[in-house]
Amino acid sequence: MLGKITDEHTSGNNAPTDSIGFAAETLLPARRRASLFIAYCVALAVSGQLAAAQSAPPVPTAPQARFVVVLDAAHGGDDSGGRLVNNQLEKSFTLALSVRLRSLLTARGIQVVTIRESDVAVEPEKRAEIANHAAAQACLSLHASETGLGIHLFASSLSPIQPTRFAAWKTAQAAWVTRSLALEGVLNSALQHAGMSVTLGRTSLPVVDSMTCPAVAVEIAPEMGPDKKVGAGLDDPDYQARVAAALAAALVEWRSEARQP
Amino acid sequence: MIPRHQKLLFGILLLASLVMSVTLWQLRERAHKRLIAGQDSAPTRAPEVTPAEQATLLVASDSDSSMRTQIHSLPLPADPGSRARAVLGKLLDLYAAPDAAHPVPGGGSSVLQVFLLPVPESGAGAAAVVKPKSGDFRANQTGAAPREQPQSGPQLAVVNLTGSFADSHPSGIETETLTVLSICGTLHANQPRITQVRFLVDGQTRATLAGHADLTRTYLAGDTVPAEGTQP
Numbered sequence: 001m002l003g004k005i006t007d008e009h010t011s012g013n014n015a016p017t018d019s020i021g022f023a024a025e026t027l028l029p030a031r032r033r034a035s036l037f038i039a040y041c042v043a044l045a046v047s048g049q050l051a052a053a054q055s056a057p058p059v060p061t062a063p064q065a066r067f068v069v070v071l072d073a074a075h076g077g078d079d080s081g082g083r084l085v086n087n088q089l090e091k092s093f094t095l096a097l098s099v100r101l102r103s104l105l106t107a108r109g110i111q112v113v114t115i116r117e118s119d120v121a122v123e124p125e126k127r128a129e130i131a132n133h134a135a136a137q138a139c140l141s142l143h144a145s146e147t148g149l150g151i152h153l154f155a156s157s158l159s160p161i162q163p164t165r166f167a168a169w170k171t172a173q174a175a176w177v178t179r180s181l182a183l184e185g186v187l188n189s190a191l192q193h194a195g196m197s198v199t200l201g202r203t204s205l206p207v208v209d210s211m212t213c214p215a216v217a218v219e220i221a222p223e224m225g226p227d228k229k230v231g232a233g234l235d236d237p238d239y240q241a242r243v244a245a246a247l248a249a250a251l252v253e254w255r256s257e258a259r260q261p
Numbered sequence: 262m263i264p265r266h267q268k269l270l271f272g273i274l275l276l277a278s279l280v281m282s283v284t285l286w287q288l289r290e291r292a293h294k295r296l297i298a299g300q301d302s303a304p305t306r307a308p309e310v311t312p313a314e315q316a317t318l319l320v321a322s323d324s325d326s327s328m329r330t331q332i333h334s335l336p337l338p339a340d341p342g343s344r345a346r347a348v349l350g351k352l353l354d355l356y357a358a359p360d361a362a363h364p365v366p367g368g369g370s371s372v373l374q375v376f377l378l379p380v381p382e383s384g385a386g387a388a389a390v391v392k393p394k395s396g397d398f399r400a401n402q403t404g405a406a407p408r409e410q411p412q413s414g415p416q417l418a419v420v421n422l423t424g425s426f427a428d429s430h431p432s433g434i435e436t437e438t439l440t441v442l443s444i445c446g447t448l449h450a451n452q453p454r455i456t457q458v459r460f461l462v463d464g465q466t467r468a469t470l471a472g473h474a475d476l477t478r479t480y481l482a483g484d485t486v487p488a489e490g491t492q493p
Contacts, residue, residue, distance in 0.1 A: 081472055082432030090432065143473070145433030148323045152435045170478075199326045203438045204475040206468065219434045228324075 067255045068111045070131040070139040072207060073098035077121025082145055085222075085233050091119065093144040093234060097220070097244060101142075104248035110255060125169075128210035132172075137258055138183055138251055139215040141208055144234055149224035150197030151243065153187055154217040155180045156209050157202040172212050179214035183254060187216060190250030194242055197224040218247065311336040316348045319446035320355055321439035322362035328443055330450070331355075341452060345375040345418060348451050349444060353426075356440075363439055364431070371426035373463075375448075376419040380457055415456040417479070418448050424463040430471040437474035445482035458482050 073094040075081035081090025095116065102112045113134040115127050122130075131139045145152075156173040163175040173180065184200060191198045208215045223239050225231030232239035313334045320331050335351055337344050350369030355361060357368035430437065445458045460467070460476045467476045 075472065079472065143434055145431075145435065147431050147433045147436040148326060152326070154434055154438075199435070201326065201435070201438065203434055203473075204478055204480075205434065205473060206475050206477075209475070217434055221433075221435070 066111065067258065068113060068134050068136040069105055069251055070113045070115065070134050070136040070213065071098045071101055072115040072127050072131065072139065072141040074141055074143045074207075076116050076119055079121055081143070084144055084146055085235050088235060090144050093220075094142040095119065097142050097144075097240065100240070100244045101140075101247055104244055105251060108248065108252055110251060124207045125210065127207045128169075128172075131215070132210075132212045134213075136213045138254055139208075139211050139213040140247070140251075141205065141215065141217040143217060143219040145219050145221050146234070148199065148221045149228075149230065150199060150221055151191050152199045152201065152219040152221060153184050153191075154201045154203040154205070154208075154219065155184045156215065157204050158209060167212065169210055170206070171209060173209045173215060176212060176214055180216055183214040184216045186254045186257065187218070187247065187250045190253060191243075191246045194246035194249075196243070196246065311338060313337075316351060317447070317450040318348070318352050318355065319443045319450060320352070320363070321443045323364075323436060323439070324362060326435055326439065328439065328446065342375050342377050345377065345448055345452060345455070346372050348447060349375065349420065352443065352447050363436070363443075365426075365436075365440060366429045367423065367426035371423045373421040373423055374419075376421070377452075377455070378417045378419065380415040380417050414454070416452070416454045417457040417459065418452075418455045418482075419459045419461060420444060420448075421461045421464055427462045427467060427470055432471045432473065434473045437470045437472075441470065441474050441476075441480065445480050449482040456482055 073091070075089075075091035075094060077091075079091065081094070084090060084093060095118075098114055099117070102114055105112050113130065113136065115130055116122050156177055158171055158174040158177055160177040161174045167175060188198050188200060203217065205217055208217050220234065220243055222233050223231035223236075234240075314337045316333050316335055316337065318331045318333055319328045321328050333351055335347065337347050349372045353365065353367055353371050354369045356363050356365040430440065441460070448455045448458060458480045459478075460470075460480075462476070470476055
């Protein structure tokens with residue numbers, strides 16, 4: 001082909017720039033040229049239809065869009081986190097909660113991405129990287145503490161900004177803070193509906209601040225009893241089950257809100 | 262029979278021993294008196310007692326995740342950095358008390374130094390990330406501080422904590438956030454020029470206080486003074 005083009009230029013032929021037209025006019029007989037011209041027109045028409053189809057607005061699809069939740073069981077490996085009741089480690093508690101919550105969400109048809117499935121250390125940057133690659137609609141960072149009472153929900157303390165193409169790694173959550181606060185509100189409603197005491201706050205967690213998804217840190221503390229003293233402890237299986245069920249219900253509600261037009 | 266010259270030699274040695282004993286006793290007494298006299302003549306200064314002043318402390322409470330303003334009277338040095346250290350020392354003393362609402366071991370000695378620097382001018386890529394709600398702390402990414410210390414304008418406080426304080430701090434998002442928040446708010450409440458706070462632990466940057474709260478950021482303390490009982 002390159003040789004042909006070179007011959008064309010050396011012969012001084014003012015052929016059309018279209019390579020097919022050039023080949024038809026210079027090398028083929030008239031009948032063959034006519035059939036090729038028809039095929040050329042058909043190809044142009046087909047390609048034009050394809051281009052039109054590509055530029056047309058997308059056809060509305062069924063509301064079965066992909067809904068992904070990322071569960072980040074905090075700590076792991078050498079980082080054991082805080083020490084809870086009965087010498088239980090925070091890393092074990094969060095992993096158990098993550099596994100339980102994953103089962104509940106999967107049973108409800110929600111796709112779940114877990115940061116860790118065993119007692120392994122995962123760097124904060126890697127956690128955020130996994131969450132960001134998942135393109136999730138909700139990211140929960142699971143923690144536990146013996147300090148305070150009830151459930152503590154934290155959104156990032158970054159101020160909301162408009163999304164940009166390139167976001168700084170340590171402040172990537174800033175473009176998602178508004179959605180994170182909305183997710184925090186849905187979690188708060190579901191947990192209070194389940195009869196739990198909830199504290200809302202803002203904080204600066206390296207993992208959450210680097211996530212590009214609606215992200216909330218959930219810290220589970222001992223349950224507040226009716227006399228505002230410690231009720232069920234973190235080692236209470238019933239309390240753990242109720243917390244997981246309430247979180248799952250909140251994420252189902254979040255999915256239904258996300259699918260509303 | 263003992264010869265006479267031996268008796269004479271024995272008497273001389275005995276006499277010499279007695280004389281030496283008396284001389285040593287006198288030298289000891291003289292040295293003792295000189296030592297006592299030296300201690301008495303050592304220059305002594307009475308400690309300077311600064312008048313007690315009122316300091317505003319933002320004291321955290323774990324029970325309701327709140328911070329309440331408390332006024333305490335304590336002697337404060339004139340130097341702003343030492344003054345800030347004294348105020349934070351009092352705050353951490355409250356947290357180390359047995360009946361503290363926000364128990365954190367360590368006490369006032371956990372604050373090694375507080376350095377006050379002029380706030381560096383933020384560049385284009387150092388946009389402040391501000392949380393609009395009053396009572397919350399804010400964070401941004403700013404560069405290093407210049408060396409000169411102007412007489413006015415906002416200041417950056419660099420709080421150098423001990424490693425034992427960070428190691429013994431209870432682990433948890435809420436408790437760590439309350440500690441950071443109360444330190445930032447207390448500094449700003451007593452020295453309004455302090456608008457930004459950074460943290461060091463034993464002179465080094467540390468990722469988190471006790472596994473959660475980010476200590477690599479610059480916290481904006483300007484709006485951290487909450488109303489009574491405001492939650493973080």
